[in-house]
Every structure is written in C-alpha cells, then in structure tokens.
Amino acid sequence: MIAGLLALTISVTSAQDFRMRAPKVAQLNGATYSAADVKAEIEFGRGLAARILNTYPLVGDVVMQKYVATLGAGLAAQVGRPELTFHFAVIDSPDVNAYACPGGYILLTHGLVKLLANEAELVGVLAHEIAHVNERHVVKKLKLKGKGDSAVDGLGAMIGGATASFRVAIQTLSAEAMKLLFEEGLMASEEVDADKIAIRALHATGHDVNAWVTLLEKLRKNLAAGQAKVLAKTHPKVEDRMQLVHAYLKNNPNAAGRTNEQRFTRYAHP
Amino acid sequence: MPFLLTMLALFPAWGADFYVKSLKAPLLPEARNGVPPIIQLERGTKVEAGKQEGPFTAVKVAGQSGFVNKLFLTDRPPEAKSSLLKQEIDISTKARRRASGFTSAAAARGLKEDSDAIFKTLGDDADGAAVKKVEAWNVAEAAAADFLGNPDAAIETTP
Numbered sequence: 129m130i131a132g133l134l135a136l137t138i139s140v141t142s143a144q145d146f147r148m149r150a151p152k153v154a155q156l157n158g159a160t161y162s163a164a165d166v167k168a169e170i171e172f173g174r175g176l177a178a179r180i181l182n183t184y185p186l187v188g189d190v191v192m193q194k195y196v197a198t199l200g201a202g203l204a205a206q207v208g209r210p211e212l213t214f215h216f217a218v219i220d221s222p223d224v225n226a227y228a229c230p231g232g233y234i235l236l237t238h239g240l241v242k243l244l245a246n247e248a249e250l251v252g253v254l255a256h257e258i259a260h261v262n263e264r265h266v267v268k269k270l271k272l273k274g275k276g277d278s279a280v281d282g283l284g285a286m287i288g289g290a291t292a293s294f295r296v297a298i299q300t301l302s303a304e305a306m307k308l309l310f311e312e313g314l315m316a317s318e319e320v321d322a323d324k325i326a327i328r329a330l331h332a333t334g335h336d337v338n339a340w341v342t343l344l345e346k347l348r349k350n351l352a353a354g355q356a357k358v359l360a361k362t363h364p365k366v367e368d369r370m371q372l373v374h375a376y377l378k379n380n381p382n383a384a385g386r387t388n389e390q391r392f393t394r395y396a397h398p
Numbered sequence: 399m400p401f402l403l404t405m406l407a408l409f410p411a412w413g414a415d416f417y418v419k420s421l422k423a424p425l426l427p428e429a430r431n432g433v434p435p436i437i438q439l440e441r442g443t444k445v446e447a448g449k450q451e452g453p454f455t456a457v458k459v460a461g462q463s464g465f466v467n468k469l470f471l472t473d474r475p476p477e478a479k480s481s482l483l484k485q486e487i488d489i490s491t492k493a494r495r496r497a498s499g500f501t502s503a504a505a506a507r508g509l510k511e512d513s514d515a516i517f518k519t520l521g522d523d524a525d526g527a528a529v530k531k532v533e534a535w536n537v538a539e540a541a542a543a544d545f546l547g548n549p550d551a552a553i554e555t556t557p
Contacts, residue, residue, distance in 0.1 A: 163477075163480060166477075166480040167480055170480060171513075171515075171516050172516070174516055174529055175516035175517065175519070175520050175524060177529050177532070178516070178517055178520060178524035178525050178526050178528065178529045179520060179523050179524050179525075181524075181525040181528035181529060181532075182522075182523055182524055182525040182528075185525075185528065186528055186531065186532070190535075191553070191555050193532075193535055194535055194537075194553050194554065194555075195553050197532070197535040197536060197537060198537045198541075198542050198545050198553050199542075199545065199546060200542075201536060201537045201539065201542035202537075202539075202542035202543045202544070202545050202546030202547070203546055204542075205420065205421040205539040205540075205542055205543040205546075206420040206421060206422070206470065206543060206546065207420065207469055207470075210419060210441060210476035210477055210478075210479070211476070211477040211478065211479055211480045212479070212480065213479060213536065215532050215533055215535075215536055216532075217532040217535070233529070233532070247549075251546075294519075295519050298516070298519045298520070299519070299520060299521075299523070302520060302523070325469070328453055328467075328469050329469060331431070331453055331467070332453065332467040332469045332470065333546060333547070334431050334432075334547070379452065380452055380453065382430050382431065382432075385431065386549055388549045390549075391549060395553065
C-alpha cells in the first residue's frame with residue numbers, strides 16, 4: 129500500500145515536471161516541426177473547418193454534437209497529440225465521410241453517423257481521423273510551416289496579414305486543402321497508417337476491435353450500392369483495409385472489448 | 399550460448415526511456431486488457447521500457463513493473479498545449495482545475511478577439527461563428543477521458 133502511494137506520488141511529480149523541462153520553442157516529435165508550426169497549423173485548420181462549415185452546416189442536434197465532442201475529446205486525450213486541443217462535430221451532409229483538418233478540427237458527416245451501429249464503431253472513426261492529425265498528413269502535403277521566407281513557410285505571419293497578396297496566398301492554400309479532403313484524398317499509405325492507429329486505439333481504450341470489421345462491411349455494402357462515392361475515391365479498397373484488421377485480430381485474439389451500443393443509441397440515434 | 403539466449407528471451411533488455419503521452423495510462427500486471435491496473439500513470443511520467451508483447455510494452459516505473467499499451471507511450475517528453483496566444487500558457491492544467499466538466503474551449507485555449515484573423519482572411523468562404531460553436535462544445539480532457547472509459551457516464555444534455 130505504502131509502495132503504491134509512493135509510486136503514485138513519484139509518477140504525479142514526474143507528470144508535473146515534464147512541462148518545465150520542455151523548452152518553450154522546441155522541435156517536436158523527432159525535430160520535424162516547431163511550436164510556431166503548431167500554432168500556424170491550428171490557425172490554418174481552424175480556417176479550413178470554417179470553410180467546410182460554410183458549405184455544410186452543423187447538425188442541429190446539440191445532444192448528439194456534445195456526445196461526439198465528448199467522446200472525441202476523451203479519445204484525443206488518450207491517443208492524440210498532447211500539444212493540440214481537438215474539436216469534433218457532425219455536419220449536415222448525407223455523404224459517408226469524415227474530415228481531419230490540421231490542428232485537430234475533425235468533422236463527421238451525418239451520413240456516416242447514421243451508418244454506425246455502436247460507440248466502438250464511432251471510436252474507430254474518430255481514432256482514424258485523429259491519426260491523420262497526429263501524422264500531420266494535410267500539413268505535410270501542403271508543406272505548411274509557421275516561420276520562413278516563402279509564401280508557404282511563412283504561414284504564421286501571413287494569417288491575418290494586411291496585404292492582399294497574403295490574403296490570396298492563404299485563400300489559395302485553403303482551397304487546395306478543400307480539394308485534398310473532398311476530391312483527391314490523401315495517399316493510400318496514409319489511410320492505411322490511420323487505419324492501423326484506429327485499430328490499435330480501439331484495443332488500447334478497451335473497445336471492441338471487431339467494430340472496425342463491422343464498419344468496413346457496411347462501407348463495402350454502401351459502395352456496392354453506388355453510395356459513398358467520394359470515400360471510395362479517396363480511400364484504399366475495403367478489402368485491403370479489411371485484411372489489416374483481420375491480421376491484427378489474428379495476432380491479438382483478446383482484442384474484443386465493449387461496444388457501448390446503448391449509450392450510442394441514446395445520444396446518436398435517438 | 400543457448401542459456402544466454404534463453405536468459406535474454408526471459409528477461410527484457412531494460413533501459414530505454416519512454417514517456418506517457420496519454421492523459422492516463424493504466425500500468426497493467428499482465429500484457430492484456432481487462433485486468434485491474436496496478437496504478438494509473440499520468441501524462442509525462444518517465445518509464446523504463448523493456449520488451450514488447452504484442453501491443454504492450456513492459457515498463458518499470460517508481461519501483462513497480464508491468465505493461466502499458468505502447469500507443470500511450472512516446473520516446474520524448476510530451477509537449478504542453480499550444481494556444482493561439484503569443485504568450486505560452488499551459489492551459490491543460492487550468493482546464494483540469496475547472497469544477498465543471500464542460501468548459502468553453504475558446505476560454506480554455508485563451509483565444510483572443512484577434513484569433514479571428516483567419517476568418518477575416520477567408521471572408522465569405524468561412525463560417526467562423528460555426529467554428530466557435532464547435533469549440534464551445536469542447537470538454538476538459540480529464541472529464542472527457544473519464545467519459546470514454548466509463549460506459550455508464552452521461553453527458554450534460556441541457557443545450
């Protein structure tokens with residue numbers, strides 16, 4: 129008991145100390161990006177989310193929105209980049225898709241939420257999108273940086289910049305990001321990486337990994353029926369995605385967990 | 399030689415330092431879910447890592463040993479929350495101090511009026527008010543993590 133309390137005290141102290149040790153402007157996660165880059169990423173992602181919401185308004189069901197926001201924030205606290213505050217919402221679109229904006233702004237279509245059967249499937253979707261943010265897929269594709277001399281490198285200074293050329297540069301980048309999310313999609317390897325993290329996140333948080341199988345089966349049926357066309361265009365084949373999860377389940381036969389169907393139905397499918 | 403290999407297989411090569419990245423990470427007595435944790439490790443806790451067992455990593459921390467899902471670990475100290483303020487502020491600690499589980503994300507992030515600059519730049523193409531609405535639905539990390547882990551937890555349904 130005493131040893132346990134001692135261990136608890138030490139671990140809490142370590143947790144409090146780490147922020148003091150972290151430099152104010154540090155190169156983060158393998159010296160690939162700086163604190164200035166993170167700030168620029170958040171601002172750009174915030175603007176991108178605003179563009180999406182200008183096209184697809186928020187679903188009016190506030191209870192469902194708070195449920196998705198709470199679940200997403202909990203998942204992000206566990207598997208998201210600690211330096212970001214993630215935000216989640218459901219947009220009024222019949223498409224079956226989800227969009228991960230830089231900085232942690234994640235938007236799910238109502239069509240996707242309607243397709244889901246339980247909380248584990250929703251957690252899988254949220255984790256997949258969090259993975260895109262964690263891995264900075266859009267940021268890397270658009271080569272966004274907080275400080276620098278070129279148009280793209282100097283994003284931090286350009287946002288809110290007074291000159292017309294700054295505004296045009298930001299608008300152009302934002303339009304490119306929209307095209308990437310809604311038409312071109314990310315690279316197949318990036319989607320596979322996001323799937324891998326989603327599967328591991330389901331397991332790590334005690335949710336049923338089989339939920340990823342049931343969700344992919346529904347997507348396959350949707351695609352066969354000629355629906356979810358954009359998702360089909362921007363994501364790898366369902367069969368390839370299915371192989372990933374089956375391989376994980378084979379190696380981890382104890383990956384079954386909770387589905388929380390009751391809570392999901394109460395809040396998301398009232 | 400076989401004896402040496404057997405010993406290496408039985409006893410992990412301890413020594414690599416890792417840090418807890420997640421808000422909380424259960425230190426489990428076995429490399430599987432569903433067993434009561436020895437202790438909950440907090441974000442930033444330094445652990446000594448050993449061998450891998452599937453998705454779990456053997457760790458030693460504060461005189462105890464067990465297993466942590468490697469998704470919860472990182473090889474360098476996790477960074478504090480970023481904000482759009484020019485001044486660096488660790489808002490995660492402040493958010494946890496709030497009595498209510500639900501908190502204004504904008505307030506928690508310390509957003510200023512001028513943080514709307516991106517919306518002004520994008521003009522009529524952007525719905526900044528909708529983004530602020532989404533940010534206002536945000537929940538403090540600790541409350542949200544509890545919700546994720548507890549299937550019986552409810553959300554505040556007052557609009």
